């Protein structure tokens with residue numbers, strides 16, 4: 001095991017740079033309030049305060065409560081203090097307060113008593129400075145409960161399979177970022193869970209980055225793909241074990257590692273994580289350990305998220321499918337202010353509609369697509385959100401994948417009976433899936449709307465989710481080609497930076513045009529790659545190359561990897577839209593990029609301008625020989641050591657060399 005010396009943490013970590021070049025001028029980078037629909041004209045802060053102070057909790061199902069988080073639900077999931085913080089807009093990002101631990105020797109009920117003593121009048125009368133004093137007295141800084149950590153087996157890596165100098169240097173730089181994104185919990189989180197919104201897990205893990213300072217469920221699949229590409233097997237295993245621990249404790253995997261996520265999940269990627277780990281390591285004992293937990297998670301989806309679907313053209317047949325559908329009926333605590341403002345068209349006297357509206361919002365967050373025209377009945381406005389009327393194609397493809405993986409694992413474990421049971425379920429579900437989602441006239445799988453009894457046949461990358469999850473008959477080799485042609489005809493493949501999340505313009509939502517997200521782009525690439533059709537495999541490579549170019553060009557300017565990108569621009573821009581600013585880090589972008597660079601390691605060839613930040617400036621050396629003069633052009637760096645002319649890159653060089661020496665020493 002290589003121990004990373006603690007001084008490495010003290011070396012300067014380059015700050016991400018947001019340069020004007022990176023921001024698309026036509027889009028407003030904006031504050032959350034400017035970019036969130038419905039809020040623009042709602043200027044009067046008194047009115048906002050009044051709206052935020054209304055009662056959203058009585059008779060509503062809360063995001064967490066006495067049963068799930070007895071000691072702290074009154075702070076992190078409901079209550080007047082939460083409302084006051086949102087009312088005065090104590091922080092630019094609503095999530096900040098929710099991630100602040102309570103100070104030592106305090107409890108939730110104690111803080112609430114103090115709050116009511118200090119602020120006895122209506123919330124609208126509370127002054128920001130006084131509330132700030134109160135919060136500073138009782139709470140620590142957000143994220144204070146987490147430490148940076150030592151990745152068990154991290155060492156500088158050559159990525160010798162990646163022959164191209166630029167891609168090789170890029171892979172090495174991403175490999176470094178794992179160190180920055182690793183977190184472990186302070187002991188007190190385990191011992192005094194009630195003081196923290198953070199959910200305790202036993203092992204260290206990789207966070208997405210920025211405001212996302214806890215684990216996220218579906219992000220982890222792509223993070224794990226990247227860790228496996230980096231050969232950080234123990235870290236990947238630790239992350240999966242954490243999820244196993246969480247399933248054991250809570251019966252499912254919440255959206256993220258905070259109590260305010262305890263009523264909703266995210267796309268079910270636990271079984272695929274174990275599958276990827278097994279394919280990389282052959283560790284069958286780990287599969288045996290995890291398989292009861294995979295089944296337990298499946299039971300959660302089956303008991304709490306299934307729905308009977310009957311189609312208009314065949315009312316005799318009922319299909320058991322799955323939905324994103326949390327029970328929670330209040331504004332999301334981490335976006336309380338934003339959700340209340342989005343609901344301003346609904347009055348308090350129509351509390352049932354308001355509850356349903358919040359349930360639809362939180363259910364869209366469960367999908368990971370928060371938010372998108374995909375969930376809006378008018379395809380444009382948040383006020384028309386109807387997530388729980390929709391049966392989503394991606395979720396059902398993932399469930400199908402889970403069934404297939406379970407049958408595969410049981411066969412590996414030699415359990416014939418269980419293998420047959422899951423193979424039977426998989427085969428039947430796959431047929432039902434085709435019946436419910438495939439639309440022959442539009443050559444693809446589409447979300448089904450229970451209210452309208454129609455498919456939404458607009459483009460979303462979810463059309464390729466069944467290819468990724470292999471939820472179709474492999475003998476039907478024409479199907480993947482049809483789907484590809486459909487996607488191309490829809491105009492989704494013509495964008496210079498990758499694949500957009502939809503073709504719906506100006507929704508101001510982050511999961512819409514022109515934003516590209518690595519999990520979706522990776523899913524489409526993998527879908528075509530797995531199709532076994534050589535033409536589609538070539539297309540998969542071309543999309544991967546385009547996406548990597550977007551990542552790499554942006555990295556070269558900003559020194560950072562980003563959560564999402566604007567794919568309509570030829571020269572790599574950061575994405576905008578949604579309720580928070582685009583975040584740097586970034587877990588799944590790094591994971592998907594590393595995985596793609598390894599998949600296509602022998603083909604990738606950087607043809608763009610020389611990226612000095614990555615590979616250093618070109619140097620020209622003149623060698624005088626007896627007979628003639630030979631001029632060679634080379635990079636100032638070797639492919640194993642990233643060097644650049646910038647100061648930040650120099651610090652990477654120092655880290656690399658220092659760590660390499662330490663590594664050799666430790667061996």
Ligand SMILES: OC[C@H]1O[C@H](O[C@H]2O[C@H](CO)[C@@H](O)[C@H](O)[C@H]2O)[C@H](O)[C@@H](O)[C@@H]1O
Nearest residue numbers: 208212216219255334335365368369370
């Ligand atoms: O705070 C707003 C929302 O933020 C998260 O969503 C986004 O980031 C996640 C982490 O990268 C990602 O998993 C999700 O797909 C993104 O939309 C959070 O997951 C939401 O629940 C939360 O309301």
